[in-house]
Amino acid sequence: MSQNNRIFDGLGRVMNEAAGVADGVRREVETVVKSQAQRIVVDMDLVKREDFDALRELVQVQGEEIDALRKEVAALRGAPAKN
The missing domain is CATH 1.20.5 (Single alpha-helices involved in coiled-coils or other helix-helix interfaces)
Known part of the structure; x- marks a missing residue:
């Protein structure tokens, strides 16, 4: 055993x-x-995910600003705004 x-x-x-x-x-x-x-x-x-997300947010904000400026320019010219 x-x-x-x-x-x-x-x-x-x-x-x-x-x-x-x-x-x-x-x-x-x-x-x-x-x-x-x-x-x-x-x-x-x-690219790191954080950098990508920050850049995507920045581009989105700039796109919104561009759209607002296009509308403003169109209003100053007296023509309908184009998107």
Whole structure:
């Protein structure tokens, strides 16, 4: 019986060590994949979401200002405004 317990204890230790090694490998692979993805994004010269949203808002405001100015110019000329 004692022999079986030692075998199972040894097997348990080996499995724990294998799980630890597998976890370390997983973390290393995640790190490599993440750094490669970041490098690809930098190489593609992509815009950050915050910058895109800010620029989109600015363009929208400027579009509204342009429409208002077109209406104002049309009113000064006495012609109907075009959009």
